[in-house]
Amino acid sequence: MLRARDAVRGVLDNPSAFNHKYPMTETKKIYKPRPVTGFPEWLPDVRMVEQQWFDHIRRVFESYGFCSIETPSVEELDVLRAKGEVDKEIYCLERLHKDESDSKDARLALHFDQTVPLARYVAQHFNDLVFPFKRYQMQRVWRGERPQAGRFREFYQCDIDVINVDNLPLHFDAELPAIMWEILSALPGMEGEKIQIRVSNKKILMGLIDGHLNDEGDQINFFRLIDKIHKEGLELLLCFLSEKNINIYLINFLKSVFSKKSYAFSELDSLIVGTGIAYSDSYKAGINELKFILQSTAHLPLGSVVADLSIVRGLDYYTGTVYETVFTENPGYGSICSGGRYDDLASGYINKNLPGVGMSIGFSRLFSYLKEKGKLPVGRQSAADILVVLPSKDRQEQAAETARTLRARGMNVEMYHRDAKIKNQMAYAEKKGIPYVWFPPFEAGQAHEVKDMKTGTQSAADPSVWTIPGT
Amino acid sequence: MLRARDAVRGVLDNPSAFNHKYPMTETKKIYKPRPVTGFPEWLPDVRMVEQQWFDHIRRVFESYGFCSIETPSVEELDVLRAKGEVDKEIYCLERLHKDESDSKDARLALHFDQTVPLARYVAQHFNDLVFPFKRYQMQRVWRGERPQAGRFREFYQCDIDVINVDNLPLHFDAELPAIMWEILSALPGMEGEKIQIRVSNKKILMGLIDGHLNDEGDQINFFRLIDKIHKEGLELLLCFLSEKNINIYLINFLKSVFSKKSYAFSELDSLIVGTGIAYSDSYKAGINELKFILQSTAHLPLGSVVADLSIVRGLDYYTGTVYETVFTENPGYGSICSGGRYDDLASGYINKNLPGVGMSIGFSRLFSYLKEKGKLPVGRQSAADILVVLPSKDRQEQAAETARTLRARGMNVEMYHRDAKIKNQMAYAEKKGIPYVWFPPFEAGQAHEVKDMKTGTQSAADPSVWTIPGT
Numbered sequence: 045m046l047r048a049r050d051a052v053r054g055v056l057d058n059p060s061a062f063n064h065k066y067p068m069t070e071t072k073k074i075y076k077p078r079p080v081t082g083f084p085e086w087l088p089d090v091r092m093v094e095q096q097w098f099d100h101i102r103r104v105f106e107s108y109g110f111c112s113i114e115t116p117s118v119e120e121l122d123v124l125r126a127k128g129e130v131d132k133e134i135y136c137l138e139r140l141h142k143d144e145s146d147s148k149d150a151r152l153a154l155h156f157d158q159t160v161p162l163a164r165y166v167a168q169h170f171n172d173l174v175f176p177f178k179r180y181q182m183q184r185v186w187r188g189e190r191p192q193a194g195r196f197r198e199f200y201q202c203d204i205d206v207i208n209v210d211n212l213p214l215h216f217d218a219e220l221p222a223i224m225w226e227i228l229s230a231l232p233g234m235e236g237e238k239i240q241i242r243v244s245n246k247k248i249l250m251g252l253i254d255g256h257l258n259d260e261g262d263q264i265n266f267f268r269l270i271d272k273i274h275k276e277g278l279e280l281l282l283c284f285l286s287e288k289n290i291n292i293y294l295i296n297f298l299k300s301v302f303s304k305k306s307y308a309f310s311e312l313d314s315l316i317v318g319t320g321i322a323y324s325d326s327y328k329a330g331i332n333e334l335k336f337i338l339q340s341t342a343h344l345p346l347g348s349v350v351a352d353l354s355i356v357r358g359l360d361y362y363t364g365t366v367y368e369t370v371f372t373e374n375p376g377y378g379s380i381c382s383g384g385r386y387d388d389l390a391s392g393y394i395n396k397n398l399p400g401v402g403m404s405i406g407f408s409r410l411f412s413y414l415k416e417k418g419k420l421p422v423g424r425q426s427a428a429d430i431l432v433v434l435p436s437k438d439r440q441e442q443a444a445e446t447a448r449t450l451r452a453r454g455m456n457v458e459m460y461h462r463d464a465k466i467k468n469q470m471a472y473a474e475k476k477g478i479p480y481v482w483f484p485p486f487e488a489g490q491a492h493e494v495k496d497m498k499t500g501t502q503s504a505a506d507p508s509v510w511t512i513p514g515t
Numbered sequence: 516m517l518r519a520r521d522a523v524r525g526v527l528d529n530p531s532a533f534n535h536k537y538p539m540t541e542t543k544k545i546y547k548p549r550p551v552t553g554f555p556e557w558l559p560d561v562r563m564v565e566q567q568w569f570d571h572i573r574r575v576f577e578s579y580g581f582c583s584i585e586t587p588s589v590e591e592l593d594v595l596r597a598k599g600e601v602d603k604e605i606y607c608l609e610r611l612h613k614d615e616s617d618s619k620d621a622r623l624a625l626h627f628d629q630t631v632p633l634a635r636y637v638a639q640h641f642n643d644l645v646f647p648f649k650r651y652q653m654q655r656v657w658r659g660e661r662p663q664a665g666r667f668r669e670f671y672q673c674d675i676d677v678i679n680v681d682n683l684p685l686h687f688d689a690e691l692p693a694i695m696w697e698i699l700s701a702l703p704g705m706e707g708e709k710i711q712i713r714v715s716n717k718k719i720l721m722g723l724i725d726g727h728l729n730d731e732g733d734q735i736n737f738f739r740l741i742d743k744i745h746k747e748g749l750e751l752l753l754c755f756l757s758e759k760n761i762n763i764y765l766i767n768f769l770k771s772v773f774s775k776k777s778y779a780f781s782e783l784d785s786l787i788v789g790t791g792i793a794y795s796d797s798y799k800a801g802i803n804e805l806k807f808i809l810q811s812t813a814h815l816p817l818g819s820v821v822a823d824l825s826i827v828r829g830l831d832y833y834t835g836t837v838y839e840t841v842f843t844e845n846p847g848y849g850s851i852c853s854g855g856r857y858d859d860l861a862s863g864y865i866n867k868n869l870p871g872v873g874m875s876i877g878f879s880r881l882f883s884y885l886k887e888k889g890k891l892p893v894g895r896q897s898a899a900d901i902l903v904v905l906p907s908k909d910r911q912e913q914a915a916e917t918a919r920t921l922r923a924r925g926m927n928v929e930m931y932h933r934d935a936k937i938k939n940q941m942a943y944a945e946k947k948g949i950p951y952v953w954f955p956p957f958e959a960g961q962a963h964e965v966k967d968m969k970t971g972t973q974s975a976a977d978p979s980v981w982t983i984p985g986t
Contacts, residue, residue, distance in 0.1 A: 074864065076865075079639070080623065083587035083589060109898065111559040111563065111898060112562050112566055113557070116551060116555070117554075118554060119551070123546060135609065136611050137606045168549070174946045188608070188610040190616065215930070216932060426649075428580035444811075451578050456578045458579065458580025461687060
């Protein structure tokens with residue numbers, strides 16, 4: 045018996061042996077909740093639209109044969125840093141009650157994009173994947189920004205990438221913007237928005253500065269300054285070029301090229317003809333690849349995908365095609381869907397040559413933008429098609445049976461469980477935006493009836509055959 | 516010009532002004548990736564089954580009129596601790612390069628369940644919600660456990676809860692296990708598994724110990740020791756009760772009650788008759804509530820929902836109905852779906868009385884269990900129904916047009932973009948588990964053909980009318 049008693053004490057002295065939760069404390073302190081800046085959260089009606097967005101994006105991704113993957117929210121800090129990323133925006137994880145042993149473990153941090161985790165995933169599971177590996181990924185990512193209006197610290201991105209071993213057909217560079225155009229132009233709420241996918245190829249500019257800017261750092265700065273044109277204008281770039289003693293013909297050529305927002309397919313070939321400007325093979329290769337993409341997306345409405353030679357993306361790991369997507373009427377909002385081709389995705393993790401091409405929708409940023417503009421089709425607060433009324437307390441079982449019958453036939457059916465006035469039950473359906481209210485018989489022998497809350501029409505109906513009008 | 520030059524330098528000296536990413540460093544160091552213990556990650560074929568699970572669970576939740584919400588991954592640490600939770604399993608967030616200003620902000624931590632965030636959400640958005648508020652939530656949660664085999668540190672939970680103001684009909688206590696039974700019994704891979712939802716009501720035992728165990732701490736320990744019966748046996752509990760001088764009749768009664776695994780509806784009334792054991796009104800109320808649940812779930816197959824008076828849940832915030840769900844043939848694995856009724860969800864955050872009832876599926880734990888047992892219907896690596904073959908380089912556009920036609924008709928269609936031998940293209944479809952391979956005409960005037968990869972049958976087909984057999 046003593047042993048058992050000790051055991052009781054042993055268990056009771058270690059509350060976590062029972063459960064991870066302590067009892068509520070007796071003092072009832074009210075902690076007024078407030079939103080955490082940068083971590084968006086929606087009410088049910090907005091969340092319903094968000095779900096429609098995810099469903100739509102997933103449907104289109106899958107219709108092109110992309111598979112879904114998810115990676116953990118965390119990676120080892122060394123993995124996140126392996127690509128030389130700036131780390132000041134990384135959130136590290138720390139156990140609240142860490143002990144000595146924690147310091148022996150690898151430090152974990154929340155991922156800040158889905159590209160680094162993809163690279164790690166492909167390297168780690170290389171032997172189990174079929175190439176070309178086509179995956180989509182729709183997860184939250186985190187940036188440890190200082191709280192700031194309009195900046196998200198947690199947000200969704202929707203990425204597609206295609207990775208292959210050694211080489212990857214250029215057709216994928218053309219398929220990706222077609223997929224993204226199909227998605228973006230049909231998102232609920234985007235009907236009135238004109239968007240344009242702007243494409244370029246980094247080889248074009250590389251082919252022009254070959255022999256002029258040979259220092260790698262200078263090249264990186266060149267592309268960075270081009271990336272800033274949309275925000276800062278051309279002046280900084282021109283100043284930089286003349287500082288580097290680039291000849292005036294090339295400077296003027298670049299100036300005119302960057303000022304033109306969109307090149308037609310036929311204009312690309314003749315672009316440099318007669319200018320006397322020297323270029324390397326890279327220039328020609330870039331022009332041809334860009335032409336191929338314009339040609340392969342010609343089935344889309346005119347102006348959906350255009351050539352814009354000022355698109356370079358700030359990220360130096362892009363080596364060929366680069367994409368940005370803007371609202372035609374509000375280009376200053378910046379890109380809502382970007383990406384490009386990279387020569388070697390997982391070079392930091394595996395000794396294989398894995399070229400890829402990818403695009404990413406800034407989901408939360410785009411969603412919030414349309415929400416702020418009042419463009420989202422926000423309406424119902426519930427997925428229920430029908431509210432089954434409780435006629436009276438003693439007809440509970442019949443109401444339940446009615447709900448089961450309708451539900452078994454594929455409808456979303458909510459029951460009103462409280463024995464309340466019918467008026468109140470209908471007000472509940474109204475408030476939640478439930479489109480139909482169903483009245484089981486109030487007395488034996490009566491018929492079922494269903495009311496269309498929009499039109500107000502009420503009519504007799506049989507739960508085993510009735511269908512939602514228009515379905 | 517000087518000003519512009521300074522500006523160039525200003526921008527270039529602050530790389531983050533360009534983009535959040537630095538260039539890749541020149542030294543190519545291979546960082547061999549490895550899995551992070553406790554953070555599960557699936558290959559595409561397993562992920563496809565996981566998606567089917569989420570789709571199924573969502574479909575059933577919505578068919579009962581529950582709406583979706585998502586909350587941020589983090590809460591303020593004070594919110595997470597407001598309910599007196601043990602905090603050593605909490606992961607805090609810390610910016611890698613934190614500065615002085617960080618210490619002024621509220622500390623953020625990853626949520627460890629979806630109940631605390633729900634309480635905060637309801638309190639925060641109280642005026643914008645329609646009650647009874649019926650929500651489902653399927654998100655990742657985190658526990659900062661020491662790495663340990665089989666323990667997850669990141670995992671999915673699928674919760675439903677109903678919250679109302681002041682009081683909540685008992686019918687919801689009966690609806691929840693019916694929903695969960697419908698979900699669990701029909702998850703892909705669960706066909707061969709027998710499960711049972713075990714229900715009790717904490718009022719029953721409260722009504723028996725009233726007047727015997729008056730100290731709140733003793734009551735909590737009483738319930739905790741009952742919660743341990745399944746793992747530790749009865750002895751610890753009996754020892755505790757005799758130490759507290761509970762009379763031997765009550766001890767023996769409890770012993771017999773806890774030993775019986777399942778009570779029929781008709782047995783509950785007569786349980787205490789003739790024992791001479793005193794009980795308070797709470798006992799009777801608990802028995803009646805439990806009977807109501809058994810009665811209201813009688814439409815489910817016999818044995819789906821049973822009364823088991825040893826179910827108490829370790830969490831003291833449950834005040835009435837409590838649920839656990841076990842594999843009938845492997846009860847030792849523990850509960851895969853649990854929950855209960857609580858009197859006052861958001862008492863820590865708002866001055867309202869908000870009773871609720873909820874259940875939660877331990878999604879990742881259940882999914883991994885079936886995966887380990889080899890029960891998941893893992894097959895295809897791709898959502899593509901059809902692979903459109905590239906007959907030759909010059910027939911690219913016709914292949915693309917074929918894919919678009921099939922896709923517009925609702926099928927998931929992947930194109931093979933490389934001009935490879937047909938044999939290799941088919942091997943690719945085989946490896947990804949794509950069920951149909953489509954052959955556009957190899958020459959003008961020829962017909963399209965489609966091959967069923969399972970049967971090997973190949974026949975002429977028209978992309979504008981062909982449908983997947985059986986759909």
